Amino acid sequence: MSLDVAKIKLDFPILERKVHDKRLVYLDSASSSEKPTAVLDAMDHLYRTSYANVHRGVYTIADESTQAxxxxxxxxxxxxxARQTEEIVFVRNATEAINLVAYTWGRTNLHEGDVVVLSEMEHHANIVPWLMLAEERGIVLRWIPLTADFRLDLTSIGELLRGAKLLAITAMSNVLGTINDIGPLARAAHAAGALVLVDASQAAPHLSIDVQDWDADFVAITAHKMLGPSGIGALWARRELLEAMPPFLGGGEMIRDVRKDGFTTNDVPWKFEAGTPAIAEAIGFGAAVEYLEALGMDDVRSHEVELTRYTLDALDDRLGEKITIYGPRDVAVRGGAISFLFEGIHAHDISQVLDEDAVCVRAGHHCAKPLMRVLGVPATTRASFYVYNDQADADALVEALAKAEKFFAP
Amino acid sequence: MPGLEDLYREIILDHYRSPRNRGELPTPPAHKSEGFNPLCGDEVVLYLVVEGDKVVDVKIGGQGCSISQASTSMMSAAVKGKTLAEARQLISAFKALMSIHESKLEGESDGADLQAELDGVALGDLEALQGVVKFPVRIKCATLAWNTLQQGLDEVSVPS
Structure with a gap:
C-alpha cells in the first residue's frame, strides 16, 4: 500500500480507544471521518492563543483569528x-452549500417548467432542495438512470439535458461508491445550456479534485468527511456566478452598508457568510486539507483502490454466496464505500452484531431513498474506508460478518 | 456490558425466522394499517378484523430487522382473540416493558407507574423482548408493531 497506515493510525487518537474491550475498527467514514491530532490541535491552538471574532476587531488577536x-x-x-480564494464560501456542510445554490441562484433563475437534471444515485441533500423548488414553483426534475453495474446510464443523456437549466450530480455515490466522470458530463450540460452543480461530499475526501478540470459551476464539499470538524463545509462557485447571485442569509458580515431603508451587500464570498462563522471549524478544515495534501491525494486514492479490491475479494471468498454487493466491481471506477445485503439478515442486525467486535458500519438507507427504491432494497449495510484503515480492518469486517452469519443461522 | 444474547433471545429469533400470522386479509372486513420507521426503513403492515369488541383475526406483513419483525409476530399472536380493551392494555404493558413512560416526564418516574402497567398482564413470549431495553437504539424497532396496533385500534374505534 502506498500509505503508511500504521503511522497514520497514530495520528488519530480515537483509534486508540477500545469498544467492548476490542480495538476500534471504524468503517463508517463515508458517513463521517475521524479527526487527526493536527486538526484537533489547530482548533485547540486557536481557542487557547488567538480566539476572537473575525473581520471585526482591530486588536492583535482579532487580526490573528481573521488571518487564520x-x-x-x-x-x-x-x-x-479553485482559481481564486474568494470563490470559496464557508457554509455548515455540503447540504447547506446545495441549499444556498437552490435558494439564491435557483430562486433567481429557475421558474415553472424549468428542468433540473439529477441522477438516481443522489444523496437526499442533492434531491430535496430541488424537490422543494418543484413544489414551490413547478420546476421539473429529470433523472439519469443507472446501468446494471451501478453506473450512470448515459444512453439518453442528450435528451435528458435538452433544455435543462441545471445538472446537479454527485461525483461519487455514498451508497454505491460509483465515481462519476464529471468532465464530459459537465461539457454536455454546458453544450445544452445548463449549469453544473457537483456534490463532491464523497469525492473530495478520496480523490484529487480539480474544479477547473471538471468544468463545474458549483461544487459542494463538507469538512467532516475529510478529516475536518463537523459544522463547516464549502461552496465553490465561479466568481461571476457568486457575484450575480442574491445573498442567502441576511445579517452581520454580509453587508457593506445598512440604512433604515435598505442595505448593500459585501463582496464575495463574505456576502454569503452572514453572522459569526464557525471560526475554529474553518481553521480545522484548513488543517485537514493540509494533512491530506501531505499524504498526497494520489496515494490516498491508490491506497483506497487496493483496500477496496482486497475487501471485495475477501467478501467474495468467505461469504460470496451470502452477500450481494450494490456497486461496481471494477475498483477503477469506484471508491471505498461497499454496500451490501446479507442474505436472511437485516442490515440493523448485522450492524448490531458487528458492534460486539467494535466494527462500526452504517446500516440503513444512507439518505438515498430514491436510490434504494431503484435497487429494490429497504436497507443495506455499508462499510467504508479511509486513510486510517488497513487490511486488518477489512479482515475484522469479514470475520465479524462470518460471526453474524453463524449467530443468525437457522 | 449487555451481550447479544440479551437482545437476540432464541424465542425472538424463532419468531423472526417463522413469523406467526403472516399474510393479508381482504379489506373490508379487515382494517389495514401501516407503520414505518423512516430512519431505518422498517415497515409493519397490520390487518385487523374486529367484530363487536373483539379482535377476531390478525395478519401481518412488512419487512425489517429481526427485532421489529419478531415483535410484530409476537404482537399478532398476543392480540388475536383479545377484546379491544385487553389489546390496549397489552400495548400499555408492552410500552412499560420498554420503559416508556407515557404520562410522565423523563426522570420523574420511580418505576412504580411502569410496574402498575405490567401488573396483571400476561406478556408471555413478549417478555423475551425486555432485553431490548439494554440497547436503547433498538427500542424503536420493538415498539413499531405496537404503535401500528395502536393506530389500527384507534382507526377501527372511530365510528364510521
Whole structure:
C-alpha cells in the first residue's frame, strides 16, 4: 500500500480507544471521518492563543483569528484547485452549500417548467432542495438512470439535458461508491445550456479534485468527511456566478452598508457568510486539507483502490454466496464505500452484531431513498474506508460478518 | 456490558425466522394499517378484523430487522382473540416493558407507574423482548408493531 497506515493510525487518537474491550475498527467514514491530532490541535491552538471574532476587531488577536480563518479559505481553495480564494464560501456542510445554490441562484433563475437534471444515485441533500423548488414553483426534475453495474446510464443523456437549466450530480455515490466522470458530463450540460452543480461530499475526501478540470459551476464539499470538524463545509462557485447571485442569509458580515431603508451587500464570498462563522471549524478544515495534501491525494486514492479490491475479494471468498454487493466491481471506477445485503439478515442486525467486535458500519438507507427504491432494497449495510484503515480492518469486517452469519443461522 | 444474547433471545429469533400470522386479509372486513420507521426503513403492515369488541383475526406483513419483525409476530399472536380493551392494555404493558413512560416526564418516574402497567398482564413470549431495553437504539424497532396496533385500534374505534 502506498500509505503508511500504521503511522497514520497514530495520528488519530480515537483509534486508540477500545469498544467492548476490542480495538476500534471504524468503517463508517463515508458517513463521517475521524479527526487527526493536527486538526484537533489547530482548533485547540486557536481557542487557547488567538480566539476572537473575525473581520471585526482591530486588536492583535482579532487580526490573528481573521488571518487564520482566511488562510483556511485559501487552503481549501488550493485543495480543490479553485482559481481564486474568494470563490470559496464557508457554509455548515455540503447540504447547506446545495441549499444556498437552490435558494439564491435557483430562486433567481429557475421558474415553472424549468428542468433540473439529477441522477438516481443522489444523496437526499442533492434531491430535496430541488424537490422543494418543484413544489414551490413547478420546476421539473429529470433523472439519469443507472446501468446494471451501478453506473450512470448515459444512453439518453442528450435528451435528458435538452433544455435543462441545471445538472446537479454527485461525483461519487455514498451508497454505491460509483465515481462519476464529471468532465464530459459537465461539457454536455454546458453544450445544452445548463449549469453544473457537483456534490463532491464523497469525492473530495478520496480523490484529487480539480474544479477547473471538471468544468463545474458549483461544487459542494463538507469538512467532516475529510478529516475536518463537523459544522463547516464549502461552496465553490465561479466568481461571476457568486457575484450575480442574491445573498442567502441576511445579517452581520454580509453587508457593506445598512440604512433604515435598505442595505448593500459585501463582496464575495463574505456576502454569503452572514453572522459569526464557525471560526475554529474553518481553521480545522484548513488543517485537514493540509494533512491530506501531505499524504498526497494520489496515494490516498491508490491506497483506497487496493483496500477496496482486497475487501471485495475477501467478501467474495468467505461469504460470496451470502452477500450481494450494490456497486461496481471494477475498483477503477469506484471508491471505498461497499454496500451490501446479507442474505436472511437485516442490515440493523448485522450492524448490531458487528458492534460486539467494535466494527462500526452504517446500516440503513444512507439518505438515498430514491436510490434504494431503484435497487429494490429497504436497507443495506455499508462499510467504508479511509486513510486510517488497513487490511486488518477489512479482515475484522469479514470475520465479524462470518460471526453474524453463524449467530443468525437457522 | 449487555451481550447479544440479551437482545437476540432464541424465542425472538424463532419468531423472526417463522413469523406467526403472516399474510393479508381482504379489506373490508379487515382494517389495514401501516407503520414505518423512516430512519431505518422498517415497515409493519397490520390487518385487523374486529367484530363487536373483539379482535377476531390478525395478519401481518412488512419487512425489517429481526427485532421489529419478531415483535410484530409476537404482537399478532398476543392480540388475536383479545377484546379491544385487553389489546390496549397489552400495548400499555408492552410500552412499560420498554420503559416508556407515557404520562410522565423523563426522570420523574420511580418505576412504580411502569410496574402498575405490567401488573396483571400476561406478556408471555413478549417478555423475551425486555432485553431490548439494554440497547436503547433498538427500542424503536420493538415498539413499531405496537404503535401500528395502536393506530389500527384507534382507526377501527372511530365510528364510521
Amino acid at each position: 480563518y482566511e488562510a483556511a479559505r485559501a487552503k481549501v481553495a488550493r485543495f480543490i484547485k
